[in-house]
Structures are given as structure tokens and as C-alpha cells.
Amino acid sequence: MLRSIGNQFKRPTGLLGKIISKVMMKGNMPDYLKLIPELDIKQHDIVLEIGYGHGLGVNMILSKYDCTVSGIDFSELMFKQASKRNKKFIESGKLELKCGNFLESEMSPDQFDKIFCIHVIYFWDDLAKPFTKIKTALKEHGMFCIFMANVDFIKKMKFTKDGIFNKYSKDEVVDALYKVGFKEVSYSLNSKGYIIKCC
Numbered sequence: 001m002l003r004s005i006g007n008q009f010k011r012p013t014g015l016l017g018k019i020i021s022k023v024m025m026k027g028n029m030p031d032y033l034k035l036i037p038e039l040d041i042k043q044h045d046i047v048l049e050i051g052y053g054h055g056l057g058v059n060m061i062l063s064k065y066d067c068t069v070s071g072i073d074f075s076e077l078m079f080k081q082a083s084k085r086n087k088k089f090i091e092s093g094k095l096e097l098k099c100g101n102f103l104e105s106e107m108s109p110d111q112f113d114k115i116f117c118i119h120v121i122y123f124w125d126d127l128a129k130p131f132t133k134i135k136t137a138l139k140e141h142g143m144f145c146i147f148m149a150n151v152d153f154i155k156k157m158k159f160t161k162d163g164i165f166n167k168y169s170k171d172e173v174v175d176a177l178y179k180v181g182f183k184e185v186s187y188s189l190n191s192k193g194y195i196i197k198c199c
Ligand SMILES: C[S@@+](CC[C@H](N)C(=O)[O-])C[C@H]1O[C@@H](n2cnc3c(N)ncnc32)[C@H](O)[C@@H]1O
Pocket: 009, 010, 011, 012, 024, 025, 028, 050, 051, 052, 053, 054, 072, 073, 074, 075, 078, 100, 101, 102, 103, 117, 118, 119, 120, 123
């Protein structure tokens, strides 16, 4: 049972996925509220969210900022929920949501001003490949921003004990970002975890 709960956080499906989605919306809303201002979104910025889940984050951004947003998530359930929640933004051409695996997706260079992900990197077994893709997809002065729970918080959760979650420390993530060529990496700590920003 714990394994299937862990898997649902990685890729929500079916009825349990719907329940987990509600849990994430409520539990992770404060994390979106903390991270979004850090993106310093400017008019006409092109923003990418990796692992948009329920789609609340892209909704919050487009309700407040005059920018264009793309998202990629490999859960069909999340794709459907996020598309429904953001119908008006999709119809107006402000939002494009894709259903696909970011790790296998093609990313053209110099596309985005800002890229971010919240509670997603635990599911990447290797950080070098996805971080390199992100670095390539960013424009010259673009920014990548991560929200990740503190590793002690992750270790305490019962459903994270089965190998589905990679338990990265903040230092491992910062190191991996420098290694792929980000020049400036900074972080701040809050009650649940870290916001790591790099450019
Ligand atoms: C723990 S949920 C977080 C959802 C949302 N960001 C939040 O914080 O509430 C992780 C999300 O990332 C998606 N995801 C995980 N790995 C992915 C990958 N390799 N490519 C695309 N989406 C991925 C999952 O489908 C899921 O919706």
C-alpha cells in the first residue's frame, strides 16, 4: 500500500490519483505561493513548469502575470485535470500543456525565460541529464527555480522508503546545478524545504 501511495506522488492515476491530487493541491499551495514571486516574472516572459500536476501553479501565474506558460507532466490524469482547470488560458493561447515524460522530451535551445518545478526532482534518478536539458532550454539570462522538501522531511514520510523517491540533499542538488554550467546558484530555506534558484 505504501509503495502504491509513493507511486501516486510520482505519477498519479485512477481514483487514488484523484485523492493524491487533492492532497497535493492543499499541501503544496504554500510552496507555489513562496516560489512564484521568486521567478520575478516580467511581461511577455515565457515560462515552463515541469510536473504541473493539478495545474494550480500555472493557473496562479496566468491569473496574475501577462506571460506565456508551457507545462509538461507525464500523468494523463494530471493532464486532464490541469487542462480542465485552465481551459480559458489554453483557449486564449496563453497556456500550452503537454502530456509527456520530461526526461525523454526534446527541448530546443533558448526557449524559456523561466523554468521551475515543485516536488518533482525526487523522481529523477540522475540530475545531470535533466539539468543539462533545462540549462539548454533556457535563454541566456534565464532562470531555473526548484522547490524541494528538506531531505529529513522526505525520509520521515512512510511512503518514501521504497526507492521511488531519490533523497537528494540540498548540497547534492546545488553541486549538480554547478556541474552542468549554471554560474550562480542560491537557495533559501523555509519550514518545509528549499527554494533553489540558478541562472
Ligand atoms: C509530487 S507531484 C507534484 C505536483 C505539483 N508540482 C505540486 O507540487 O503539487 C509530481 C508531479 O510531477 C510529474 N512528473 C514526475 N516525473 C515526471 C517526468 N519525468 N516528466 C513529466 N512529469 C513528471 C508527476 O506526474 C506529478 O504530477
